[in-house]
Amino acid sequence: MKKVKENKINEEITEQEISSEEYEHAKRKPVIPGEIIVSGEDYLPGDGTRREGNDIVANRFGLAEESGRVIKVIALTGAFIPRRGNVVLGRVTDITFHGWIIDIGSASQAFLPIEESPKFVSKAEMDQFIAIGDIVAAKIWGVKSKGIDLTLKGKGLGKLEGGFVFHTNPNRVPRIIGKEGSMINLIKENTSSNITVGQNGWIWIKADSVDNQIKARKAIEFVVEKVHIEGLTEKMEEWFRNYK
Amino acid sequence: MISMETSNLTKETLKKMFAEGKRFDGRNLLEFRDISIEIGVSNKAEGSTRVRLGKTDVIVGVKLAPGEPYPDSPDKGNLSVSCDLLPLASPRFEMGPPGFYAIELPRLVDRAIRGSSMIELEKLFIEEGKVWTVFIDIYPINDDGNLIDASTIGAIIALKNTMIPVLDEKGMIDYEKKPTKKLPLSKTYPFSFTFYKLGNSIIMDPTREEEEACDARITFGVSYWNNQYMVNSCQKTGELSFSKEEISKITNILSKKFDEMNEKLKKFL
Amino acid sequence: MAKEFKRKDGRKPTELRKIVAKVGVIPNADGSAMFAFGDTVAIAAVYGPRLLHPKHMEDPTKCILRVNYDLLPFSVHDRKKPGPSRRSQEISKVTEWALSPVVDLKSFPNTVIDVQIYIIQADAGTRTAGINAASMALAHAGIPMKNLVCSVAVGKLDKNLVVDLTKEEEDFEEGEGSTDFAIARIANTDEFTLLQFDGKVQPELINDLISLSDNACKEIYEAQKKALKEIIK
Numbered sequence A: 001m002k003k004v005k006e007n008k009i010n011e012e013i014t015e016q017e018i019s020s021e022e023y024e025h026a027k028r029k030p031v032i033p034g035e036i037i038v039s040g041e042d043y044l045p046g047d048g049t050r051r052e053g054n055d056i057v058a059n060r061f062g063l064a065e066e067s068g069r070v071i072k073v074i075a076l077t078g079a080f081i082p083r084r085g086n087v088v089l090g091r092v093t094d095i096t097f098h099g100w101i102i103d104i105g106s107a108s109q110a111f112l113p114i115e116e117s118p119k120f121v122s123k124a125e126m127d128q129f130i131a132i133g134d135i136v137a138a139k140i141w142g143v144k145s146k147g148i149d150l151t152l153k154g155k156g157l158g159k160l161e162g163g164f165v166f167h168t169n170p171n172r173v174p175r176i177i178g179k180e181g182s183m184i185n186l187i188k189e190n191t192s193s194n195i196t197v198g199q200n201g202w203i204w205i206k207a208d209s210v211d212n213q214i215k216a217r218k219a220i221e222f223v224v225e226k227v228h229i230e231g232l233t234e235k236m237e238e239w240f241r242n243y244k
Numbered sequence B: 001m002i003s004m005e006t007s008n009l010t011k012e013t014l015k016k017m018f019a020e021g022k023r024f025d026g027r028n029l030l031e032f033r034d035i036s037i038e039i040g041v042s043n044k045a046e047g048s049t050r051v052r053l054g055k056t057d058v059i060v061g062v063k064l065a066p067g068e069p070y071p072d073s074p075d076k077g078n079l080s081v082s083c084d085l086l087p088l089a090s091p092r093f094e095m096g097p098p099g100f101y102a103i104e105l106p107r108l109v110d111r112a113i114r115g116s117s118m119i120e121l122e123k124l125f126i127e128e129g130k131v132w133t134v135f136i137d138i139y140p141i142n143d144d145g146n147l148i149d150a151s152t153i154g155a156i157i158a159l160k161n162t163m164i165p166v167l168d169e170k171g172m173i174d175y176e177k178k179p180t181k182k183l184p185l186s187k188t189y190p191f192s193f194t195f196y197k198l199g200n201s202i203i204m205d206p207t208r209e210e211e212e213a214c215d216a217r218i219t220f221g222v223s224y225w226n227n228q229y230m231v232n233s234c235q236k237t238g239e240l241s242f243s244k245e246e247i248s249k250i251t252n253i254l255s256k257k258f259d260e261m262n263e264k265l266k267k268f269l
Numbered sequence C: 001m002a003k004e005f006k007r008k009d010g011r012k013p014t015e016l017r018k019i020v021a022k023v024g025v026i027p028n029a030d031g032s033a034m035f036a037f038g039d040t041v042a043i044a045a046v047y048g049p050r051l052l053h054p055k056h057m058e059d060p061t062k063c064i065l066r067v068n069y070d071l072l073p074f075s076v077h078d079r080k081k082p083g084p085s086r087r088s089q090e091i092s093k094v095t096e097w098a099l100s101p102v103v104d105l106k107s108f109p110n111t112v113i114d115v116q117i118y119i120i121q122a123d124a125g126t127r128t129a130g131i132n133a134a135s136m137a138l139a140h141a142g143i144p145m146k147n148l149v150c151s152v153a154v155g156k157l158d159k160n161l162v163v164d165l166t167k168e169e170e171d172f173e174e175g176e177g178s179t180d181f182a183i184a185r186i187a188n189t190d191e192f193t194l195l196q197f198d199g200k201v202q203p204e205l206i207n208d209l210i211s212l213s214d215n216a217c218k219e220i221y222e223a224q225k226k227a228l229k230e231i232i233k
Helices: A001-022 A123-131 A168-176 A179-191 A212-226 A234-244 B008-017 B098-117 B147-162 B208-213 B242-268 C086-103 C125-139 C203-232
Strands: A028-031 A036-037 A049-052 A053-059 A062-067 A070-074 A087-095 A099-103 A112-114 A135-144 A147-151 A165-167 A193-197 A203-205 B035-039 B049-052 B056-067 B078-083 B125-127 B129-140 B190-198 B201-204 B215-224 B228-237 C019-023 C029-036 C040-051 C064-071 C112-121 C149-157 C159-161 C180-188 C191-196
Touching: A001 A123, A028 A179, A036 A070, A036 A135, A049 A070, A087 A203, A099 A135, A112 A135, A135 A203, A147 C086, A165 B008, A168 A179, A168 A193, A168 A212, A179 A193, A179 A234, A179 B242, A203 A212, A212 A234, A212 B008, B008 B190, B008 B201, B008 B208, B035 B242, B049 B147, B056 B201, B078 B098, B098 B129, B098 B147, B098 B190, B098 B215, B098 B228, B129 B147, B147 B190, B147 B215, B147 B242, B190 B208, B190 B242, B201 B242, B215 B242, C019 C125, C019 C203, C029 C125, C029 C203, C040 C125, C064 C086, C064 C125, C086 C112, C086 C149, C086 C180, C086 C191, C112 C125, C125 C149, C125 C180, C125 C191, C125 C203, C149 C191, C149 C203, C159 C203, C180 C203
Parallel strands: A112 A147, B078 B129, C064 C112
Antiparallel strands: A028 A062, A036 A053, A049 A053, A062 A070, A087 A099, A087 A135, A099 A112, A135 A147, A165 A203, A193 A203, B035 B049, B049 B056, B056 B129, B125 B129, B190 B201, B190 B215, B215 B228, C019 C029, C029 C040, C040 C112, C149 C159, C149 C180, C180 C191
């Protein structure tokens, strides 16, 4: 039963990620802020870019990509910027009268109101449901200037049991998941483990043995270190063949 | 210990892994990460070193200045060790007054050096009422755990490369003149070895993730003096206790650890 | 006239010291960089956007850019006492003003971007090296920004205009003495974000001095760009 639940969390994150990050692009080049990416009236400025006269100019450091007429810059580095709909992992840092305060490693405090629990929790027993130091998979349903609101309502969200959590570069999350979840599934199959990847770069792994747990983490770190993604699946397969 | 940033899950996992003698980076529990040393990172310092222990990165600089001796040691030089845990080096270091760790760390380094008699303070006498003060400043640049042991390594290697500046007729330092005299040091020098405890396991040289999960630590300053190993300082930190058995297990390997470290760093010492 | 002037270290008047630029030197930070002009070495780390403490400093309309510049105690001849001085606090603030015009602060209200700049080894021009490092570190941290900022000191030794003064040149006392003019500009533009000097300069020379930073900043920009792109391999 639990296994089904864990897989659902992954499915949800995978779907959401692929819609925001398409993988079929060959034309990518590194750019720095202020650099002209292309010139011409035909192009449209997308994420991380702006138009200046005839030019499309980078607004941030990263990989510039042409997608039809739209030019965007994909960030490779930097802190996690929360967006509505993101599934994130977080650590409970405090319990208040109204809910749980959760650290999701972002600039704003995240709050999980008691009403956003999928089942009824009495105010007297909040720490029995989720205690300080616990890890939850939650969904961001509101990003306000004063903070982030989370919910556990939704398929597969909730407190994570067993396994462990580590942090990695949130900008690499799309490639950890891979096209339609291909990368994360490859890692799961090769390590007999359950893995949940939060958009904030927090990753939960639960494997059947300590050795597989170590292997799964190393595999993810291998993906994170690779900046370019061409042939990454093959490289990952090769990595598994050579792993001792 | 230093913070409570670790999650319950991660702590439990690390506890289980350590009990099986395993770590994520493949080291055994008492193994150090790779060490690299850079000497002379500031040409304005009398001696300076950059130590990298895995991803932990610490810069140590030594400055000398003439000053008054302490009343209880009028014919000896002074040693002053300080450390700043700059917000540059870690998201958990904050601006403002130093936290306890920033106070404790240089004191541990200070006591290891003092206890080993590495610096011949009596040779730092200049004239009546005037002695050299040796300032050791420790600056972590990136904290990925075990700053204490890395800082001690940085301090002793910086001291080994420290020159005494030239004084002019007025007794002021003349930085134009190239120093020719080395800081007077004995043959002895200390390493510090910090042992971290999680559950029933003892580990060395933790990464930040491991360090945050641990419950207590104990630091020993160890040197080799008059053909024998000497423990020069000891401090237990954290709310948990260490058993007699654990302490004897630790003290039994101190000499071996000293030799290992000495072998790795001998070309700098 | 200026071209005949021989500098003690053999450089031409418009010649910069050797530049070293590197990105990603502090793995814990969201962005980091080092930048060196000869013997002046600066490192910078960027954390954020992140939660701002104390909370009452939050600005609901924008993110706060908070710069902290300082010298390490052993970066200078006479040991600098740890902790902020009046000098370091002023430099922190002018550095903040040098950088903030390019940073998109409106995107992250109620948060802070912390920029930490430390000088490991000082031989004049520390604030300009610090700004160059910080500009790279901000870009490396993925912060939305219009452009990089390039910074250099130009100056005058007696009547001779020079760029990138050393400490020894700063201490030059003959004739009209030494003037050290710290400049930062938005890369590839004529917009200046740091203008700071004291000394003796004829008003009509100010523009000539500023123009001296044209080529210098181009060279600095190329070094910054190369260092940033190097990490994408």
